[in-house]
Amino acid sequence: xxxxxxxxxxxxxxxxxxxxxxxxxxxxxxxxxxxxxxxxxxxxxxxxxxxxxxxxxxxxxxxxxxxxxxxxxxxxxxxxxxxxxxxxxxxxxxxxxxxxxxxxxxxxxxxxxxxxxxxxxxxxxxxxxxxxxxxxxxxxxxxxxxxxxxxxxxxxxxxxxxxxxxxxxxxxxxxxxxxxxxxxxxxxxxxxxxxxxxxxxxxxxxxxxxxxxxxxxxxxxxxxxxxxxxxxxxxxxxxxxxxxxxxxxxxxxxxxxxxxxxxxxxxxxxxxxxxxxxxxxxxxxxxxxxxxxxxxxxxxxxxxxxxxxxxxxxxx
Amino acid sequence: xxxxxxxxxxxxxxxxxxxxxxxxxxxxxxxxxxxxxxxxxxxxxxxxxxxxxxxxxxxxxxxxxxxxxxxxxxxxxxxxxxxxxxxxxxxxxxxxxxxxxxxxxxxxxxxxxxxxxxxxxxxxxxxxxxxxxxxxxxxxxxxxxxxxxxxx
Numbered sequence: 001x002x003x004x005x006x007x008x009x010x011x012x013x014x015x016x017x018x019x020x021x022x023x024x025x026x027x028x029x030x031x032x033x034x035x036x037x038x039x040x041x042x043x044x045x046x047x048x049x050x051x052x053x054x055x056x057x058x059x060x061x062x063x064x065x066x067x068x069x070x071x072x073x074x075x076x077x078x079x080x081x082x083x084x085x086x087x088x089x090x091x092x093x094x095x096x097x098x099x100x101x102x103x104x105x106x107x108x109x110x111x112x113x114x115x116x117x118x119x120x121x122x123x124x125x126x127x128x129x130x131x132x133x134x135x136x137x138x139x140x141x142x143x144x145x146x147x148x149x150x151x152x153x154x155x156x157x158x159x160x161x162x163x164x165x166x167x168x169x170x171x172x173x174x175x176x177x178x179x180x181x182x183x184x185x186x187x188x189x190x191x192x193x194x195x196x197x198x199x200x201x202x203x204x205x206x207x208x209x210x211x212x213x214x215x216x217x218x219x220x221x222x223x224x225x226x227x228x229x230x231x232x233x234x235x236x237x238x239x240x241x242x243x244x245x246x247x248x249x250x251x252x253x254x255x256x257x258x259x260x261x262x263x264x265x266x267x268x269x270x271x272x273x274x275x276x277x278x279x280x281x282x283x284x285x286x287x288x289x290x291x292x293x294x295x296x297x298x299x300x301x302x303x304x305x306x307x308x309x310x311x312x313x314x315x316x
Numbered sequence: 317x318x319x320x321x322x323x324x325x326x327x328x329x330x331x332x333x334x335x336x337x338x339x340x341x342x343x344x345x346x347x348x349x350x351x352x353x354x355x356x357x358x359x360x361x362x363x364x365x366x367x368x369x370x371x372x373x374x375x376x377x378x379x380x381x382x383x384x385x386x387x388x389x390x391x392x393x394x395x396x397x398x399x400x401x402x403x404x405x406x407x408x409x410x411x412x413x414x415x416x417x418x419x420x421x422x423x424x425x426x427x428x429x430x431x432x433x434x435x436x437x438x439x440x441x442x443x444x445x446x447x448x449x450x451x452x453x454x455x456x457x458x459x460x461x462x463x464x465x466x467x468x
C-alpha cells in the first residue's frame with residue numbers, strides 16, 4: 001500500500017489502512033512521519049482517555065465495559081493497549097485483547113495491541129502518533145491503556161485529556177505505595193471490583209488523598225466491570241472533565257509541548273549516535289578510556305564540538 | 317567493539333518491528349495449555365504474540381489479524397475440526413484480498429490431512445512432540461515472507 005492511499009484510507013475509516021499506518025509508525029522511519037504530517041490537520045477532535053493502574057486491577061475489562069457504553073451512545077471509539085515487551089528477547093505477549101474481544105466484535109470497535117519496545121513511561125514512543133491516526137480517522141474517543149507497571153506509568157498524563165487511575169480493593173500496602181506517583185496524575189479515580197471486601201476502605205483511602213488541581217477536584221468512582229455498576233457515574237465524571245478541559249483546558253498545549261520535546265530529543269539522539277561513531281572512528285579524537293578524566297567531564301569537553309557538528313549537519 | 321555495542325543498543329530500542337503472530341483456536345476447543353507454551357516460546361524468540369482467547373469464530377480471527385496487522389496467524393485445533401475451520405480462515409482472508417498474512421497450523425492433524433492443508437496454504441501442521449524451535453523457526457520464516465509481501 002502506498003502512502004497516499006493509506007492516508008486516504010485513514011480519513012475514510014478503512015480498517016486495513018489504519019492498521020497498516022500503525023505498523024509503519026511503529027517501524028519508526030520517515031514513512032511514518034510522512035503519514036502523520038499528511039493527516040495532522042485532520043486531528044485534534046478526539047477526546048483521549050488514558051487508563052492506568054497496577055497490574056490485575058481490571059483495566060482491560062474496564063475498557064471493554066466503557067467502550068460498550070460509549071458505543072451504545074453512538075460514539076465512535078478506538079482503543080490502544082500497551083503491554084510490556086521483554087527486555088531480554090524484545091518479544092511480547094499482548095494479552096489485553098481477550099478481556100474485551102466480545103465488545104469489540106459486537107460493536108466493530110477498532111483495537112490495537114502495542115508493545116512498549118523498551119520505553120519506561122508506560123507507553124511506547126509510537127503511541128503518540130498512533131493516537132493521531134485514530135484521531136484523524138474520526139473517533140470521538142480514543143482509549144489508551146498503559147502498561148500497568150504502577151508508579152512509573154506517568155507519560156499518559158501528557159498524552160491523555162482525561163487520566164483515569166484504576167485501583168482495586170485489597171491492594172493494601174500497594175495502595176499506600178502508589179499514593180506518591182499515581183495520586184498526582186489521576187483526573188478520575190476508579191475503585192474497580194467494588195463488590196469485593198474492603199472496597200469502602202479503598203474508596204476512603206483515595207477520597208482522603210485527592211486534592212484540587214487548578215479548578216478540578218478528581219472524581220472517585222466505584223465500579224463493577226461485570227455488572228456495569230457505577231459506570232453511569234464514571235461516564236458522568238468523564239463528560240464533566242471533558243467540559244472542564246474545554247473551559248480551562250491546557251491539555252492541548254501540554255501535549256503539544258511534550259511532543260515537540262520528545263521529537264527534539266529524538267533528533268538529538270540521532271545526532272549523538274552519529275557524533276559518537278565518528279569520534280570513535282576518528283584517529284585524532286582518540287576517544288578511549290581516560291583515567292584522568294571522568295566520563296561527565298569528558299562529555300562536557302566534547303559538548304562544543306558536538307554542537308558545532310549538529311549545526312554543520314543541519315545547515316548542510 | 318565499543319562502537320558496535322553502542323549501535324546495537326540504539327537499534328533494539330527503535331528500528332525493526334518484531335514479527336507479529338496471532339495465535340488462535342478457531343472452533344470449540346478449550347485445550348489451551350499447548351498454545352500458552354507456544355506463546356511463551358515465540359515471545360522468547362523475540363516476536364510479538366497475541367492470543368485470541370477461547371472460542372473465537374474464524375471471522376473474529378481474521379478481523380483481529382487485520383486490526384493488529386499480524387504477519388502470521390497460527391491456528392491450533394485438537395478437536396478434529398481443522399479441515400473446515402482452517403479453510404474458513406483461509407477463505408475469509410482471500411475474500412478480503414489479503415495475501416500478506418501467512419497461515420500456519422498445528423494440533424492433532426492426521427497425516428492424510430496435511431497435504432490438503434498445505435494445498436490451501438496452511439503450512440507447518442505440527443503435531444504433539446514437535447520441538448518448540450522447529451515451530452518458532454517455521455513461524456519466523458513464514459513471517460519474514462509475509463513481511464516482504466507487505467513491503468511490496
